[in-house]
Amino acid sequence: MSLLASIRPRAGARASASFEGSRGDLILRGLCLGAGLLVLVTLAGVLYEIIANASPAISKFGLGFLTHTTWADNRGQFGAAVMIYGTAVTSVLALLIATPLSIGIALYLAMLAPRPVRAVVGPLVEMLAAIPSVVLGFIGIIVFAPFIAKHVEGPLHSILGWTGLFGRAQQTGVSMFTASLILSVMIIPIVASLSRDLFLSVPSELKDGAEALGATRWEVIRGVVIPTTLTGVVSAVMLGLGRALGEALAVALTIGGGTVINADLLQPGNTMAARIAQEITYVVSNLELHSLYYLALILLVIGVATNLTARWIARRYSA
Amino acid sequence: MSELPAFDPTAPLVATGNLQRRLVVSGVVQLLSWIAAGIAVGVLAFVVIEVLVRGLAVLSWSFLTTNAGQFGGGGGIGSAIIGSALIVAFGALIAAPLGVLCAIYLVEFAPRRSPLATVLRTGLDMMQGFPTIVIGLFIFGVVSKKQSGFAASLALAMVMLPLIARTSQEVLLTIPQSLREATDALGIDRWRSILTVILPTALGGIVTGAILAIARAAGETAPLLILDGLFNASHTTIDIFGHGVPNLPLLIWEAAEGGTPAELSRVWGIALVLLGLILIANISARVLLARSRRRMGL
Numbered sequence: 001m002s003l004l005a006s007i008r009p010r011a012g013a014r015a016s017a018s019f020e021g022s023r024g025d026l027i028l029r030g031l032c033l034g035a036g037l038l039v040l041v042t043l044a045g046v047l048y049e050i051i052a053n054a055s056p057a058i059s060k061f062g063l064g065f066l067t068h069t070t071w072a073d074n075r076g077q078f079g080a081a082v083m084i085y086g087t088a089v090t091s092v093l094a095l096l097i098a099t100p101l102s103i104g105i106a107l108y109l110a111m112l113a114p115r116p117v118r119a120v121v122g123p124l125v126e127m128l129a130a131i132p133s134v135v136l137g138f139i140g141i142i143v144f145a146p147f148i149a150k151h152v153e154g155p156l157h158s159i160l161g162w163t164g165l166f167g168r169a170q171q172t173g174v175s176m177f178t179a180s181l182i183l184s185v186m187i188i189p190i191v192a193s194l195s196r197d198l199f200l201s202v203p204s205e206l207k208d209g210a211e212a213l214g215a216t217r218w219e220v221i222r223g224v225v226i227p228t229t230l231t232g233v234v235s236a237v238m239l240g241l242g243r244a245l246g247e248a249l250a251v252a253l254t255i256g257g258g259t260v261i262n263a264d265l266l267q268p269g270n271t272m273a274a275r276i277a278q279e280i281t282y283v284v285s286n287l288e289l290h291s292l293y294y295l296a297l298i299l300l301v302i303g304v305a306t307n308l309t310a311r312w313i314a315r316r317y318s319a
Numbered sequence: 320m321s322e323l324p325a326f327d328p329t330a331p332l333v334a335t336g337n338l339q340r341r342l343v344v345s346g347v348v349q350l351l352s353w354i355a356a357g358i359a360v361g362v363l364a365f366v367v368i369e370v371l372v373r374g375l376a377v378l379s380w381s382f383l384t385t386n387a388g389q390f391g392g393g394g395g396i397g398s399a400i401i402g403s404a405l406i407v408a409f410g411a412l413i414a415a416p417l418g419v420l421c422a423i424y425l426v427e428f429a430p431r432r433s434p435l436a437t438v439l440r441t442g443l444d445m446m447q448g449f450p451t452i453v454i455g456l457f458i459f460g461v462v463s464k465k466q467s468g469f470a471a472s473l474a475l476a477m478v479m480l481p482l483i484a485r486t487s488q489e490v491l492l493t494i495p496q497s498l499r500e501a502t503d504a505l506g507i508d509r510w511r512s513i514l515t516v517i518l519p520t521a522l523g524g525i526v527t528g529a530i531l532a533i534a535r536a537a538g539e540t541a542p543l544l545i546l547d548g549l550f551n552a553s554h555t556t557i558d559i560f561g562h563g564v565p566n567l568p569l570l571i572w573e574a575a576e577g578g579t580p581a582e583l584s585r586v587w588g589i590a591l592v593l594l595g596l597i598l599i600a601n602i603s604a605r606v607l608l609a610r611s612r613r614r615m616g617l
Binding site for chain 2: 053308
């Protein structure tokens with residue numbers, strides 16, 4: 001199963017034939033068509049259901065929901081600004097960490113590693129994606145967070161404190177920074193394995209040609225491999241972004257449930273998906289439930305837009 | 320004007336000057352990408368070893384077979400294993416036929432450049448991109464906000480369906496065209512050729528895809544939190560239609576959210592069971608794929 005194909009879907013390989021055929025043909029074709037239509041109906045249903053459940057909140061708060069920072073049931077006031085900010089910050093930070101690492105891994109697997117190593121390390125990297133997010137979140141809060149609080153936050157503050165992004169170390173280690181680290185672990189296998197397949201697809205004539213002209217490994221990578229695969233890598237990164245935006249539990253466990261917008265990455269924050277996960281079991285009023293659906297609607301729109309853009313880029317510029 | 324250094328044919332062949340700089344840059348980049356791969360493998364090894372060591376300490380036969388204590392104190396995870404298996408199995412029963420049928424439609428039936436096929440392909444892409452917590456909220460609305468194990472199965476089916484459809488499509492596309500032409504030449508109906516020739520040939524790959532999708536769904540927690548959060552873990556529940564069913568991912572989530580130290584040590588055991596099942600499924604799927612590829616001569 002080539003992962004490359006997952007961002008470059010091919011058109012049907014078979015020319016259409018005429019179906020004046022038997023009843024069996026009609027039945028099987030009908031079943032297949034029915035399954036396809038069911039999928040499309042479900043998609044429409046998702047949009048309808050989320051909007052319908054969000055509509056009381058939409059009509060009460062309107063677009064002000066996006067900019068308001070309070071989430072307080074006792075005052076009947078809900079706003080998503082803190083969560084939108086947290087989602088953006090953690091996703092971007094996770095991408096900043098994951099992208100260079102993933103490209104490094106992909107280059108290693110596609111160009112540097114000896115064949116036996118590649119056959120072992122490749123699947124291991126992909127297996128990173130199989131770790132359930134709740135297990136990763138659990139390890140994040142039990143093992144990573146204390147470690148970061150003890151050994152990472154202090155140095156970060158003293159080296160990068162002047163940027164205002166890394167404030168004084170705090171005790172628990174649950175923060176937007178920790179959540180981003182966990183997210184990057186979840187993104188790396190996606191971006192790395194897609195990029196590796198792309199790098200492997202670069203025609204060897206091009207690479208050999210560059211080497212024959214005296215290019216070093218790095219010059220082959222910079223001059224041939226990266227330029228020919230750039231759009232594919234960008235779309236792989238966007239698929240990773242889609243994953244990061246929608247991740248709920250691992251983030252909910254490690255981000256700390258902050259309620260204010262804070263530039264300091266070592267402070268707790270919150271994301272939209274994490275907020276839904278934290279609140280859904282404690283919902284007290286209908287308005288809060290509707291507001292959670294409003295959050296889900298924003299998440300859905302952003303997530304689908306990211307995903308489709310990624311696939312559009314891949315389709316538009318490949319081939 | 321300085322003299323050119325005299326050419327010395329006996330000098331050793333070492334890079335100097337600009338070439339040396341270029342080689343150093345190249346070496347540094349290679350070292351960095353080596354380190355990146357090391358980090359990824361290191362993280363996986365760390366997670367697996369951590370879960371293994373801490374999990375084995377609590378793992379025992381009775382831990383796997385007995386139910387949790389009446390008031391959430393200690394005990395085993397038997398009911399959650401059964402519950403998780405039921406939820407995932409029902410989800411797979413829904414998703415696998417639908418996914419394979421979608422793939423058959425897209426590869427075998429849809430006319431080339433048919434708008435419906437394009438819409439369906441995009442739709443499957445979209446479904447795969449849905450945040451799973453949104454899927455949970457959607458099903459929550461569909462089942463009129465009543466929790467049950469079956470609602471969770473529906474959500475997991477939505478997680479699995481696009482994955483199964485995609486891998487099945489890929490497998491069907493790799494089947495040699497000559498096979499289809501041969502059945503056509505024999506005058507066999509299309510449905511017969513699909514059911515008796517094409518699907519059996521593709522079976523290995525389709526099963527692999529299904530196993531990977533099931534492994535993915537088994538660890539999915541966010542929709543369960545919404546749809547199957549209320550259960551009594553001290554009690555084995557088989558009726559997934561009427562009740563919340565105990566399940567493994569949520570036991571981890573609940574303890575992680577605010578468990579006592581004793582609870583936390585139990586969680587490592589649950590994590591070990593869950594991670595172990597998922598990794599074993601992954602590895603066996605890969606082995607199966609390699610074998611079916613070899614059989615198809617690819």
